[in-house]
Amino acid sequence: MRFVTSFFQNAGAVAAAAFAAFFPAIASAQNGMPQPYQMNLQPAATEVSAYIHWFHDWVNVLIFAISIFVLALLVYVAWRFSERRNPVPSKTTHHALLEVAWTIVPVLILVVVAIPSFRLLKLQLEVPKSDITVKVTGKQWYWSYEYPQKEGEALGFDSLMLDEKQRAEAISSNKIAAAEAPRLLAVDNEAVVPVGKIVRVQVTAADVIHKFTVPAFGVKIDAIPGRLNETWFRADREGIYYGQCSFICGQNHAFMPIAFRVVSQERYDAWLAEAKKKFANASDAGGKFAAAAR
Template structure:
């Protein structure tokens, strides 16, 4: 019974985490939010704009199609003496309903393709970070650029008393970790993802970044945050009973502050023997 309770808690925690928040979390979930989280990268803004464009096109098509349909039904109803036309085919109509949808699809594909291509362009990166998924935490390794050699785990610190409802839930419920991923603002950050066990997904909505972490494979993406702040994400692939308990916290700081952080962390790593051990709740 205890194990069943744990499974049920894990399955529901991710879905209801924002429901307990008294206030929206800056850089994270919004209370009653129905739109994209505030974008802080060009890719995230492009993804939002593409979504708006496609939705508006679909809305226009729906209004046109249903408008013509309801008008025809009302205007040409039998009670007004309308008589159905008899015809076999119309080459003009067939050409129109082939060309018009094709043009609409092309209008959507061109900007979408540009965004997808941009997502894969990891050249000229300021630094490279390897992100490794574990059941149930994240490992970060700064493998190139300023901060090279820094390595640590990022583990959930939300206490079990909050998870089981024995303590009030803050607005960062299930989104607090012991070690934030720290990056500089206005710099291109290359992300390499992999996993040590099962499939995970590194997802930060405000960055417009979601990349699966697959065992035995290295995948890459990038982001360039243009606003200082703390941004939140979560594992985007169901990875077991602790799936809801592996949040992502990225702290974007100024370049001078990043340099100070690098110097501080390198000193800690030297003192601790090379790795920052998790200080949060164990999985």
Template sequence: MKRTSLAAVALAGSSIAASAQDAVLHPGQPHPWQVNLQEALSPIEAQIHWFSNYTLWFIVPIVIFVAGLLAWVAFRYNEKRNATPSRTSHNTIIEVVWTLAPVLILLCLAIPSFQLLTAQYNPPREPELTVKATGYQWYWGYEYQPAQTDAAASSAVAGTAANPADPAAQPVSFLSYPLGEDARGAAGKADMAVYPRLLAVDNEMVIPVNTVIRLLSTGGDVIHSFAMPSLGVKVDAVPGRLNEYWFEANREGIFYGQCSELCGTSHYNMPIGVRVVSQEQFQAWLAAAATNVENANAQLTAEIASATSVVAAR
């Protein structure tokens, strides 16, 4: 029995260590034995982490105090030790303390909470790219609306047509379906660590790093919810309504989220894949995606896999 317990502890320890290493190598997705929030990969998510830790400084002492108080009352004032209970019906000091203390605690929580809420809906600068995410049963559709270039803006002012070859003048749209296990090889996404089961998609949302993204979210049939925990994004996708949010990824990589609103039988398999790339890679992808999204994604995936192999070889 003792050997079995030690083996179980050792196995759990090795699993936790492996999970921690996997979280470092592959951020932006859930991992086995994960206790904390996913790593913050955006300024808003970093603020959410801070607020979570800040709140714990209030929650933990309150829980300990209330548990200790309940234990003391049960021990000190049970029938055996307190055969004749007190008939006291009012205590001014206690009334004042238990009224003012919660008010002060709630104020300490409300002020940073409102500051975080304000930051979530007020980007630090004008968005440079707009992406509309439409939820369907059970996949996502993306429409890109890049900011106009100076030439395109001048054409619009002059009343002339913009250059159709300019990717900024041509909105890019595509659908993103869950990646089936039998399609991994053909898509070049066989690595389960990078493209996890039930999270990988055939076409990721591609965005540039260190860029303020305006996210417009709506539903095409029922209510969905676009949620990317590592990027601090969670916005409902409601049919007939356009909700707006913003985010900014500060690291390149591929990150995952899921629909977070119960939307039908395949709700469990409605993942969101966001691939964050350099500005140069994004411009090349956008130009290629204007004519063929699948080829543009395949080229980008192969390019990143090749670069990763070279780094690993070193």
């Protein structure tokens, strides 16, 4: 009886893991981060990310169809032209029409794939008129954020990963909820942006090449010293969205997460007002004021 109970418990755990893998948006409210056993993409939170998902799924369907066709062709050729059915080998060396066909058809397939691909690149890199600009600087091994203000003003801070001790202390003191402090992703200072607003993201680096990546936003762009790259996003729902540096940049490359908290315009205004009081210029960067948005 105990064996049967254990079997069904284990089977239920496996089924739950499989369900979470294929339906993470339903299985967990933490849609801005990867989930255990997840096999598909993180739920889209922006227009760009939704287009990436569509393009990914569409190309996979195309790949599947081509694979099935090639497999069927191989099986047919192996059966139709086997030694038993053709004891005398054919002397045919080429077929002009067939060679034209298998040159033209792949070219047409690539063209069909290229059209939405170029549209996606244009969507990612052609920044529309923005409501907010955030400058992000990659450093070994953390991120710095700057919010350009009026002339003579600057607002900036560093965002470092919370180690296990800091994370435990923050959770135990109720400074942050356990669900909002995932291991290796929680940071001391989150970047805060309002929901439904176009955010221009300017990305650079201070030392070596990094890569600024937030999967749920469809954002992935190089952070290169001496160069200012830019992209954008418009989050369509509130929440916390995590990312990481995705270009090997040194010993602690795996420990420089990205955290964006998307809030309502009212909460963003309150956070910004509190931040301006505490940080009059960029030289005061590094304080912990993201809690004002919670």
